[in-house]
Amino acid sequence: MSEEIKSMEQDEKILLVDDNPTNLQVLLQTLSGRGYKLLIAKDGENALRIANKAKPALLLLDIMMPGIDGYEVCKRLKADQATSDIAVIFLSALDDTHDKVRGLESGAVDYIAKPFQAEEVIARVENQLKIYRLEQALAARNRELEATNQRLLETMREGIYEVDINGVIVFANPAACRISGRTEEELVGKLLYDHVLIDEDGTQVPLKKALLEPTLKYGLSQTRDDWSGCRKDSVIVPIDISCTPILVEGEITGAVIVFRDISEKKQQQENLEHALKEIQEQKDKLTHMSRLSSMGEMASGFAHEVNQPLTAINNYAQVCRRALDREPLDKAFLNEAMEKIVTQAQRAGGIISRIRSFVRKPDHHLETVDINRVVEDIVNLAEVDARNNQVEIHLSLADDLPQVRIDPVQIQQVALNLIRNAMEAMKNQPTRDIGVKVETRRLDDRFVQVRVIDRGYGLAEDADEKMFTPFYTTKVDGMGIGLSVCYSIIQAHGGTLQFERNPEGGTIFWFTVPAL
Known part of the structure; x- marks a missing residue:
C-alpha cells in the first residue's frame, strides 16, 4: 500500500450528525478507538459548515432533525462540488421502504435503521471507507x-x-x-x-x-x-x-x-440478520414481560374489581331462586333480576377482556387507529389502579385528531406505564386530590402527542441524564426497565418520548407518534 493511502487512512474523518445527545454518545462509543477522527454536529446547519471546513470521508446522518432535515443536508452536500464526494449513511428510525428510497435518491450510499447494532454500524462504515480509499487511490493513479x-x-x-x-x-x-x-x-x-x-x-x-x-x-x-x-x-x-x-x-x-x-460478506450479513432477529425476539419478550409485570402489580385491584360483579350475580341468582318458589310466579320480577345478572356478567367480562387484550403476546401488528380511542381504553384499565391509589384520572381528548398507524397494545403499554408512574408519584402527596391528567393534542402537521401530567414529588436531580437508561429507578422495589422499554417502543414507531419538570410541581411525561 502506498504512503498516500496510509496517510489517507490516518486522516479519515467521520462526521456524526444527530440532534439526540444519547444517539451521538452511542455512536462515539461504537466508533472510538478505531483510528478515525470523529466529529459531531447536532443539527443540519452545523453539519454543512463542518463538512465544508473539515472535508470528512463519511457522514453518519440522522433524518429527523430540527431546521434542515437529513434529506436536505445530503442534497446540499451532493450539489456542492467541494463536498459531493463525501459518502453519506443515513441513521434513522424511519424504516419504511419509501424512506430508504428517498434517502438513497438524495445521494446517500447506505441506510441503517434505528435502533442500530454496533456491529452493523462498524461493518457498514468500514465498507464505505474502503470504497472511499479505493476511489481516491484510483483518482491518483495517473500521478503515481x-x-x-x-x-x-x-x-x-x-x-x-x-x-x-x-x-x-x-x-x-x-x-x-x-x-x-x-x-x-x-x-x-x-x-x-x-x-x-x-x-x-x-x-x-x-x-x-x-x-x-x-x-x-x-x-x-x-x-x-x-x-x-x-x-x-x-x-x-x-x-x-x-x-x-x-x-x-x-x-x-x-x-x-x-x-x-463478497461470498464471505454475504455469509456475514446472513449471520448478522439472524443475530438481529434473535435480538428483536428478546426485545419482544422483554416488552411482554414488562406488560405482565404491570398486570401482576395491579392484580389485587383487578381481583377486587371482578369480585364486585360476581358477588352481585350471586346475589341476584339467589333472589331468582327464591322467586321461583313463590306462587304465583312473578315473571316481570324474574326478567328484571336476570337483566341485572347479564349486566354484571358483561361488566366482569369487559374487565377480563381488557386485561387479556393488554397482556397477549402478538406479532408486531401496525393498525390505523384513533389515538383517542387507544388512550380511552387504557385509562379504563388504569382506573382500577387509580381507585386503589385514591388518585383520580382526568381525561382531556383533543377533537379532530388525525389517525395514526401504530401497534395499539405497545402504545397502550407506554401510556399505562406513564399513568401508573404518575399515580405512584402522587399517592402520598398533599396534591393527590388534584389527580393525574391525561391529554391528547396535535403537536404539528406530522405528530400527535399524548401527555401525562402529575403534581407528585417530582424528579430526582440525576433524572435528566439517566431517566431512560435501563435499570435506573428511584423505586425501592423497581427494576428500572419500564421506561427503557417504553423509550424503545416509541423510537420504533418513529416518535419521541420525553419529560419535563412541571412548573406547578410534579412531572410532565409526553410521547409522540407520527400522524397519517
Whole structure:
C-alpha cells in the first residue's frame, strides 16, 4: 500500500450528525478507538459548515432533525462540488421502504435503521471507507510512478481490470486472476463481459446492458453492490463492483473496474440478520414481560374489581331462586333480576377482556387507529389502579385528531406505564386530590402527542441524564426497565418520548407518534 493511502487512512474523518445527545454518545462509543477522527454536529446547519471546513470521508446522518432535515443536508452536500464526494449513511428510525428510497435518491450510499447494532454500524462504515480509499487511490493513479502503481495493484485483495474504450481487458492484477480462476494471458485481450461477468440468469451480459457502457461513453463512475462473476470452472461468485473512467486530457480512453468476492460478506450479513432477529425476539419478550409485570402489580385491584360483579350475580341468582318458589310466579320480577345478572356478567367480562387484550403476546401488528380511542381504553384499565391509589384520572381528548398507524397494545403499554408512574408519584402527596391528567393534542402537521401530567414529588436531580437508561429507578422495589422499554417502543414507531419538570410541581411525561 502506498504512503498516500496510509496517510489517507490516518486522516479519515467521520462526521456524526444527530440532534439526540444519547444517539451521538452511542455512536462515539461504537466508533472510538478505531483510528478515525470523529466529529459531531447536532443539527443540519452545523453539519454543512463542518463538512465544508473539515472535508470528512463519511457522514453518519440522522433524518429527523430540527431546521434542515437529513434529506436536505445530503442534497446540499451532493450539489456542492467541494463536498459531493463525501459518502453519506443515513441513521434513522424511519424504516419504511419509501424512506430508504428517498434517502438513497438524495445521494446517500447506505441506510441503517434505528435502533442500530454496533456491529452493523462498524461493518457498514468500514465498507464505505474502503470504497472511499479505493476511489481516491484510483483518482491518483495517473500521478503515481509505474513501479509504485504496480506494487499497489499486486498487493490489493480486490480484483482490478483496466479496459480500453471498447471494453477489452488490457490489464488484470493478481487478485483479478485469482477471483476469476484465469491466468493473465487468458484475460488480457478479451472482452470483459465475455469472460468475467454474467447476468442474473447466468448468461453473458451484453455490453450495452452493462454498467461499463455509461462509463466508457459518458465518463460516469458507477457501482453495483450485488453482481455475479463466473469463474473459469463455471462457479458463480457474488461480487461487488465499481467502474471508473480513465481520462487523458479530458478524453475517455478506457475504464478501471474494481471488484471483490463478497461470498464471505454475504455469509456475514446472513449471520448478522439472524443475530438481529434473535435480538428483536428478546426485545419482544422483554416488552411482554414488562406488560405482565404491570398486570401482576395491579392484580389485587383487578381481583377486587371482578369480585364486585360476581358477588352481585350471586346475589341476584339467589333472589331468582327464591322467586321461583313463590306462587304465583312473578315473571316481570324474574326478567328484571336476570337483566341485572347479564349486566354484571358483561361488566366482569369487559374487565377480563381488557386485561387479556393488554397482556397477549402478538406479532408486531401496525393498525390505523384513533389515538383517542387507544388512550380511552387504557385509562379504563388504569382506573382500577387509580381507585386503589385514591388518585383520580382526568381525561382531556383533543377533537379532530388525525389517525395514526401504530401497534395499539405497545402504545397502550407506554401510556399505562406513564399513568401508573404518575399515580405512584402522587399517592402520598398533599396534591393527590388534584389527580393525574391525561391529554391528547396535535403537536404539528406530522405528530400527535399524548401527555401525562402529575403534581407528585417530582424528579430526582440525576433524572435528566439517566431517566431512560435501563435499570435506573428511584423505586425501592423497581427494576428500572419500564421506561427503557417504553423509550424503545416509541423510537420504533418513529416518535419521541420525553419529560419535563412541571412548573406547578410534579412531572410532565409526553410521547409522540407520527400522524397519517
